[in-house]
Amino acid sequence: MTSEAILLIARETRNARAVLEEHADRLRRRAAVDAVEVATYESEPVRELRERFERIAADVVYAVPVCAAHTHETIDAVPAALSYVSGDVRYCEPIGRSPVVTEVIEERGADLLPAAEDVSLVLVGFGSSSKPYHRQTTDYHASRLREGSEYGEVLTCYLLQNPAVECVRYNATGSRSVAVPLFFSRTEATEERIPAELELDRGGIEYADPLGAHPRITDAIHAEVEKQRALAGEGSSTGASFEAQLARTKRPVATDGEGVPR
Missing domain, CATH: 3.40.50.1400 (Rossmann fold)
Structure with missing residues (x-):
């Protein structure tokens, strides 16, 4: 056998x-x-x-x-x-492209800010300066969420390519925002770099946990x-x-x- x-x-x-x-x-x-x-x-x-x-x-x-x-x-x-x-x-x-991941992203965001017309949902990806895979995956989930969720807008940003994480605060048009990192575990990026570049200490942006377990x-x-x-x-x-x-x-x-x- x-x-x-x-x-x-x-x-x-x-x-x-x-x-x-x-x-x-x-x-x-x-x-x-x-x-x-x-x-x-x-x-x-x-x-x-x-x-x-x-x-x-x-x-x-x-x-x-x-x-x-x-x-x-x-x-x-x-x-x-x-x-x-x-x-x-x-x-x-890699499992990041699974449709199930879209559901987890939406749930992570809704745990902090339920979907509404005045809420911006932000997907934070790692990105790459040379390969398209992270952008393709992040764009895939963003497109599905724009079609299937009640968020006023769904934005994408990246650590290693544009649109950059530090710009999303100024790109979001909603009165409130929630950012979900498209990562599967806690890293230096999710714990330090992304919060710093989102300027979370200024308020106005909620920040979700990685997709994790x-x-x-x-x-x-x-x-x-x-x-x-x-x-x-x-x-x-x-x-x-x-x-x-x-x-x-x-x-x-x-x-x-x-x-x-x-």
């Missing part, structure tokens, strides 16, 4: 492991797999995760990046590290695993995905001392 495991992967932050462990506990109760593993890294996924990945014994491993969107690490170093997993790796899309985020992870399982059952569909290509082609390079690709 084929054994299956789910592997949750994230960059190490102030509470990333605790968040992943909470999702893992829920998935163990509901996902019908043999194991759920958690892995976090600080800066070098191959070096930090290689031995951990070598110990995973499942025949099929669903590797899920628990982040808003692809980063340099999830495109390059994480799939290279996954080459050390002995089983069939099914590399999943919300039960609906567990649903998003589970749904991504089920999607990959279904695609694999259909034959060659998974092989055509961006993530499948990454898992198949990315390998550690010998020049960094990590050994020769398998």
Whole structure:
């Protein structure tokens, strides 16, 4: 009988492991797999995760990046590290694009300021100076919220690209605003940089918690695993995905001392 495991992967932050462990506990109760593993890294996924990945014994491993969107690490170093997993790796899309995340964003905002015509909802993304993924994900949720929520306006801003976080206070037209960080754990950015750039001490902007261990985020992870399982059952569909290509082609390079690709 084929054994299956789910592997949750994230960059190490102030509470990333605790968040992943909470999702893992829920998935163990509901996902019908043999194991759920958690892995976090600080800066070098191959070096930090290689031995951990070598110990995973499942025949099929669903590797899920628990982040808003692809980063340099999830495109390059994480799939290279996954080459050390002995089983069939099914590399999943980051969960930030899930429609469920839109619901969690809206709930996080409504916990502080219920939707109304005079309230601006602000989505705060990390952004990137070179890759489009964070902007695409943030814009996706903003578009859905403009269509499906009662907020007077929905704005987006970013730490690393325009529109910048520090400008949102002046761009918002509502008399009140609530900002929701599109992050899955507490980081230096969510705890210090974003509050400082929003000038929260001036008042007028409520600031929500990251999406974190919300039960609906567990649903998003589970749904991504089920999607990959279904695609694999259909034959060659998974092989055509961006993530499948990454898992198949990315390998550690010998020049960094990590050994020769398998």
